[in-house]
Amino acid sequence: NAATIQATLTNKCQAATEATVAFGEITYKGRQFDKAFFDGETSWNEQVENDGKYVLTQDAGRVKSVHDAAAATTVFEWPGSDYMTNFKDCAANAVTCCYVGARLNGDTDPDDNSDVCVVELYAAPKTNHIQANGGA
Secondary structure, eight states: OHHHHHHHHHHHHHHHHSOOBOTHHHHOSOHHHHHHHHTTOSHHHHOOOSSSSOOHHHHTHHHHHHIIIIITTOOBOOOOTTTOGGGTTOTTOOOOOOOSSOOSTTOOOGGGTOOOSOOOGGGOHHHHOOOTTSOO
16 A cells, blocks of 8 residues: 555655764764864865875875775764754755865875865855955
């Protein structure tokens, strides 16, 4: 019957979209680091490999490991709004990385970091630290 099919489908969809892994398990660096990362204020955001001092594949290698092992089949919990206060009004619960420069040694093309066509920075001044009038 149609009601039974719909109920089964609804239950399966809910189960498929329920978070099973806490966001903090991606970084293992704690809530303060996670908030700073989303705000673009950590070494993971700003590192540039140029003299062997930073090695992105090692310093932030856990992200790639989690991606390779689980991202295709895992729903990650959205970080808590109790500390991710600048995202509390984001109904989409979605973010994207936006890098304006290359970060790998000798690379001059930031394409490997982000594929963003346009960013309206004025829409999120608390996150990007740019005031609507363009001043920081």
